[in-house]
Amino acid sequence: MKIEGVFAPVATPFNDDGSINFEMYSNNLEKLAKTSLAGIVSLGSNGEFAMLSYEEKLELVKATRKELPKDKALIVGTGCETLSDTIRMTNNAAEAGADVALVINPSYYKSDLSDAVLQKHFECVADKSQIPVMLYNIPRNSGINLSSSLVIKLSAHPNIKGVKDSGGNITQISEILASVPESFSVFAGSGGYLFVTTILGGKGGTLAVANVAPDYCTELFEAAKSGSVEKGRKMQLDLMALNNAVTAGFGIGGMKAAMEIAGFRVGIPRLPIQPAPDEIKDKIYKMMDKLQLVGKYRD
């Protein structure tokens, strides 16, 4: 299977009591499945994976696979702090229907996690995983950057098939693209550099903003892929403000607010994370209005 196209890292809706609202979740998936997206990332950072128990995670993967048509790929975030948990989660996710495992590095014990240790870790996971592994680099949250030289070394493993780079260092992304096999998928981890990553040879992206503007994002991706530079540039630049609002700018609260404005229902974040305050919602509303996204995915 090819890991290609634009994926939405779907939000996990929570009820006011903090429990998962599976009805909202399925409803959102149903809508996203009707868009032009290549697939869904479940248990990504935007899905609040770090806030979920092991059991909740598996339930979500099952619910995702159940709702998702066969032609939509399912990437699942499976990385944990320990090697054994990561392998177990990866294979449980595979059994629950995941096509690809998106594996974040362990990160708590930073002074123990050299490039050499991380290399061994990812190789062991890939050896044991029943499904292809995609590396997940998100230094802003994990505090560790997967260096271009590490990613290039890991790209030689037959079961490591790509990297989702949420670091956004385009020099590093270019160094990786210059040295990995053609079959290795480099994904933009944010809508802020989907266009340029694709122009450089990237195969797609998994983007918070694809939760709010899925068709816009795939159209932008296709423009890049087909070399429609004028169109792609314009779409990319028009997306910048909203893209910032739903990730770095206003966090999970911002993304959930934007999804509600677009017509999804996502409840509140899990505590201690807070919903976006009204002034942020107003800002996001205006950004989305400009791109004609308000209410676009309402029932």
Added chain:
Amino acid sequence: MKIEGVFAPVATPFNDDGSINFEMYSNNLEKLAKTSLAGIVSLGSNGEFAMLSYEEKLELVKATRKELPKDKALIVGTGCETLSDTIRMTNNAAEAGADVALVINPSYYKSDLSDAVLQKHFECVADKSQIPVMLYNIPRNSGINLSSSLVIKLSAHPNIKGVKDSGGNITQISEILASVPESFSVFAGSGGYLFVTTILGGKGGTLAVANVAPDYCTELFEAAKSGSVEKGRKMQLDLMALNNAVTAGFGIGGMKAAMEIAGFRVGIPRLPIQPAPDEIKDKIYKMMDKLQLVGKYRD
């Protein structure tokens, strides 16, 4: 109860298959209980708390309380990414015999975790906790610094009784000590600044190096507390090299190597963390030899 004195953040021994070796654990506790330590921290960073399942954590707390004489205090690391998990873990730990909950901040969603959000989080935990709460600031690992103004605000809560500061910014520690109530315990989170923290009014420390040199550390603490400046200074400076080796320098692998050299049995770290290589062990051996710690706690 007063939170005071030197605590060892006891290591969690693992077998080669990755399971916890409770026999080694109890044996180490038995030895540490005979030292002059004020108590034990279970599920601290040095106890590899981030590598343990919920069930393993509770088992460890129970095993710790069982082994520990009543006059030794038990502080347990109970912070999780979510508010509800943190409250549950805190009260489960309390029921299993913890005297104090050491609560690290959530850290993954950094752009969602402002001082205001963290304040609310800690206050909710403290409201619900059956035992006193001690804040745990360890920016090197969590990527978030609990600012002095945040800690000072939280010190007003009747059930927040202290902070363990592993940031090591002595200006920040001093700002806190200048503004918190006398009953609020500021702990050094590393042996590198136990002396000066105590001299400034700190009430103790929980120190990786106390796992290897417990009696040395309490003697140093007492020197500081009683104002024996000459003695305390000398002991502090003599401790610097080893202290660096068992924390920032060589990580969990370094600390476990040092504990083995001192005469404890701690097995290996949980994967992907690696044991210290031989050259590091040799360095640590020499440092410990200087302080007459080699084999000091052997059976």
Added chain:
Amino acid sequence: MKIEGVFAPVATPFNDDGSINFEMYSNNLEKLAKTSLAGIVSLGSNGEFAMLSYEEKLELVKATRKELPKDKALIVGTGCETLSDTIRMTNNAAEAGADVALVINPSYYKSDLSDAVLQKHFECVADKSQIPVMLYNIPRNSGINLSSSLVIKLSAHPNIKGVKDSGGNITQISEILASVPESFSVFAGSGGYLFVTTILGGKGGTLAVANVAPDYCTELFEAAKSGSVEKGRKMQLDLMALNNAVTAGFGIGGMKAAMEIAGFRVGIPRLPIQPAPDEIKDKIYKMMDKLQLVGKYRD
């Protein structure tokens, strides 16, 4: 005048006694002037501007203008720590023949240099400057990042005509391009992102690697400008290793070694900066051999 195209931030050659070798300098300029470059940056970071006295700087500007044909533009680095020095240097450079002033932010007193203070500073410089001002953002060296919102605000000033961004944060570059007037020139500050910056609407670049591979860089720029995505991508990816070697990787020493290999004569860096050691030179030689750059610009 339009600020457009690829510029080489020419090196300043030093004799063994530390004095400037103007003969080497003029000779290099003569060669660079025969290439397809749009112009030269004198007193850039790669020109060791921070190591030069005020008098040396002016001599270099005069020597550059003298050697440079009229159809080649001359951008001169004129930023100093104080406002008055910056204005004086800028207008002296203008009188000595500079077409554009490249103005780095002051940076030593970081806690005094908020966005508001920097905005006022740049506006005052632009008000007083006889020539157009280009902002110079190089956080790796200066320790301050000119935020996209600051650059966007400054782009409204009639005499601030562009920014050279050496931060390499492509999200930030995109945010700037999304909001500045069409006449405002955004330049890539490194060869690592010349292609994507241009594809996004950037007008050129000033690149260390253009000192070693000037015609390659302009060809890459033209490919991007004309939308030749396939060609541009390939050239960009092929350039990554060498580009890293002459900037972030091996510093001034690396760049000077590469220039010597290409056939320029640049002497040694000014002390305390050291020439590249032989093993680095060997690495760079191999990278340049691959791109057929060895000896390409020899007399």
Added chain:
Amino acid sequence: MKIEGVFAPVATPFNDDGSINFEMYSNNLEKLAKTSLAGIVSLGSNGEFAMLSYEEKLELVKATRKELPKDKALIVGTGCETLSDTIRMTNNAAEAGADVALVINPSYYKSDLSDAVLQKHFECVADKSQIPVMLYNIPRNSGINLSSSLVIKLSAHPNIKGVKDSGGNITQISEILASVPESFSVFAGSGGYLFVTTILGGKGGTLAVANVAPDYCTELFEAAKSGSVEKGRKMQLDLMALNNAVTAGFGIGGMKAAMEIAGFRVGIPRLPIQPAPDEIKDKIYKMMDKLQLVGKYRD
């Protein structure tokens, strides 16, 4: 000569037109000379050394020596980006009456400035300097930290007699104190850790806050030196708020505002640095009032 005691890094007063006001400067020195300070640092960070020309620097050194009684030591900041400028400035300062040269590391070309390069640089300066050299570590401003291992190596040079550490990492300060000769002076570079640095064996400090509270700072230092722990602790903690206000908190503008409130006359900072706004001045006034410093040094 011994490098010992508390030094004030005297401010450089500027007129509204940006020129130095030597009358104010001499007047301030006259007052400071009557305090219990061990001496003066001229051309320190707080003296806005980075904003001054070579000629202005020398004039200031001469003015300082002229005003200062023989029993007060004069330390002069002489570090420049190049080796040759640093040596020249150091010996010119020596000829103008400096007792000790305070040498900051070069910092612009960070990727060229490894520990090995910096070691060679400082050794060359010390070889050529007519007066003892004191290392100056201020990572917050320079962006480079002089590591404890580098400082320890340099302490072996017969003409390198100390370090002023403005990094404030007390672990690093302790590592240095554990390994340098007794004759090597470790100075606190901020009032935030004068007490603990001295308790650990430091020989003094050069402190922004000593410009506003010179006698308070020397009394604090003497308490630490003589082992009066209770008194020293109280004085240190009482100083924290003001100390933060005059350095990290409100920058040069804050320090100059505080000096005016204490009764000195310092004019405004040199542009682009701005004077403190009124609300900051009010805050500082209240802090100083608590310590009975308002108007204390008025004529």
